[in-house]
Amino acid sequence: MIDTYLIERARGGDEDALSALILNYTPYVYRTAFAFLHDSMEAEDVVQEVFIKVYRSLPQLSEARAFHSWLSKIITHQCLDRAKKKQATPISDESLEALASPAHSNYDRRLIIKEALSTLSEEHRTVLVLREWQGYDYHEISLILGIPLGTVKSRISSARMQMRKLLSDQKLAHEEG
Amino acid sequence: MDCRHCLEEISEYVDEELTPWAEKDIQSHLLSCPECHKYFRELKEMRLEIIDSINKVPVRSDLGAMVLSAVKTDHTKKMQRLTWVTVAVLILLGSPLLFLFSRRILTLVRLIYSIGLTFLGLVQTALGYLSPLTIFATVTALTVLMCLGLYVMRGLLREPDSREVFS
Numbered sequence: 001m002i003d004t005y006l007i008e009r010a011r012g013g014d015e016d017a018l019s020a021l022i023l024n025y026t027p028y029v030y031r032t033a034f035a036f037l038h039d040s041m042e043a044e045d046v047v048q049e050v051f052i053k054v055y056r057s058l059p060q061l062s063e064a065r066a067f068h069s070w071l072s073k074i075i076t077h078q079c080l081d082r083a084k085k086k087q088a089t090p091i092s093d094e095s096l097e098a099l100a101s102p103a104h105s106n107y108d109r110r111l112i113i114k115e116a117l118s119t120l121s122e123e124h125r126t127v128l129v130l131r132e133w134q135g136y137d138y139h140e141i142s143l144i145l146g147i148p149l150g151t152v153k154s155r156i157s158s159a160r161m162q163m164r165k166l167l168s169d170q171k172l173a174h175e176e177g
Numbered sequence: 178m179d180c181r182h183c184l185e186e187i188s189e190y191v192d193e194e195l196t197p198w199a200e201k202d203i204q205s206h207l208l209s210c211p212e213c214h215k216y217f218r219e220l221k222e223m224r225l226e227i228i229d230s231i232n233k234v235p236v237r238s239d240l241g242a243m244v245l246s247a248v249k250t251d252h253t254k255k256m257q258r259l260t261w262v263t264v265a266v267l268i269l270l271g272s273p274l275l276f277l278f279s280r281r282i283l284t285l286v287r288l289i290y291s292i293g294l295t296f297l298g299l300v301q302t303a304l305g306y307l308s309p310l311t312i313f314a315t316v317t318a319l320t321v322l323m324c325l326g327l328y329v330m331r332g333l334l335r336e337p338d339s340r341e342v343f344s
Contacts, residue, residue, distance in 0.1 A: 022248065023241040031234045044240060048247040055248045056255075113223075113230035131192065132227045138194050157188035160220055167223070 007064040018058070022051050029075055035129045036079035038118040042086070046078050053078070072134055076144060083122055116166040124159035131156055178206040183213045191220045262334060 003024075009017035029050050033043035053074050061070055117125055130136045130144065138156075142149045183206045189195050190203045207214045275282060304312060 018248075019245055022244055026241040026244055027236045030236050030240060031231050034234050035231045044237075044243070047240065048244055051244050051248055052251045055251065109226065110230045110233050113226050114234070117227070117230070128227065129231075132224050133231050138189075138192065153189055153194070156192070157185075160188055160223065163223060164216075164219060 004064040004067075007061075007067045011058050011061060011064065013059075018055065022054075025071065026051075029071070032072075032075050032129070032133065033079050033082075035117070035133055036076075036126065037082060037086070038125070039086075042082055046075070046082055050074050050078050076130070076134065080126070080144070083126065112167065112170050116163055116170070119166060120159060120162060123155060124162060127152065127155045128159045128163070178202045180206075180210060180213055183207070183210065184216065187213065187217055187220065191217065191224070258334070 006017050006021055006024075010021045026047060029047045030043055033046035033050075034040065037043055037046065050071075054071065061067065117128070120128070126145070127141060130141045131138075136144065138149055138152045141156075142152045145152070147155075183203055186195060186199065186203055190200060193200075195203065207217055307315075
């Protein structure tokens with residue numbers, strides 16, 4: 001939970017508070033960046049960039065209570081910028097087959113969800129992460145991505161359908177294997 | 178409501194983005210259709226599973242220390258930049274005082290002044306011979322160079338742009 005006192009102290013220039021804040025939030029920032037980018041190196045770079053921005057702009061944050069949503073915004077923009085710079089890699093048939101194959105001897109649902117997310121196209125993964133993990137509503141997602149509300153709706157719906165298909169294929173493959 | 182219509186809207190229903198009357202329509206369909214209800218449950222479970230999967234992404238233990246070190250390096254760079262700017266400002270402000278106390282500096286300034294004056298005289302003479310188009314092109318080129326120089330200086334000295342954070 002957000003420690004507003006800690007944030008207030010960090011805003012006031014207390015280095016210990018800032019360090020504690022960074023250490024507290026590093027796992028959350030990394031996981032969010034990883035969910036967007038599915039690349040551990042890129043995610044680590046994003047974590048550093050995000051906290052440098054936080055350090056530079058923290059005194060301008062109007063309210064300590066707004067810290068979490070402010071941080072989420074910074075992470076989102078940083079990840080979207082990174083994703084834009086990354087060359088778009090189309091989903092290969094091999095990766096889809098690999099996901100559908102019963103390679104995971106232990107049917108680890110979490111790992112399968114993670115792989116299914118990485119198999120999704122970047123557009124679909126982005127809207128799912130924004131909606132399911134970061135909890136933005138459709139209007140906010142439309143503003144963040146600069147796309148019409150109707151496109152957000154159809155993109156989320158189609159991303160979910162794809163996820164469901166990937167997961168049911170995997171489940172089937174596991175049952176057969 | 179039929180199943181096709183329900184599947185079109187079910188994603189929005191899960192996200193509570195439907196209007197109250199559309200929500201009621203879909204709720205009554207879900208009560209009567211086991212297939213659509215199964216899909217609805219799967220979507221709800223998928224959300225929890227995605228959250229759980231991201232929550233369990235392993236984080237390397239030294240990442241926090243790496244970030245702290247990066248932030249400290251940034252802080253040091255910022256302080257160094259600040260020091261250089263302060264030194265430059267002090268030199269600019271303090272230089273007239275130095276001139277008051279040094280005859281040699283005063284001689285040097287006189288020399289620079291006379292060179293500048295000679296140069297201006299030459300420019301004035303050249304202007305008489307040059308066509309208006311050449312003068313215009315020279316002034317434009319000098320203005321562009323000056324703007325470029327100012328832009329580079331701004332880039333070197335500027336603070337982080339808060340707009341990119343708050344956008």
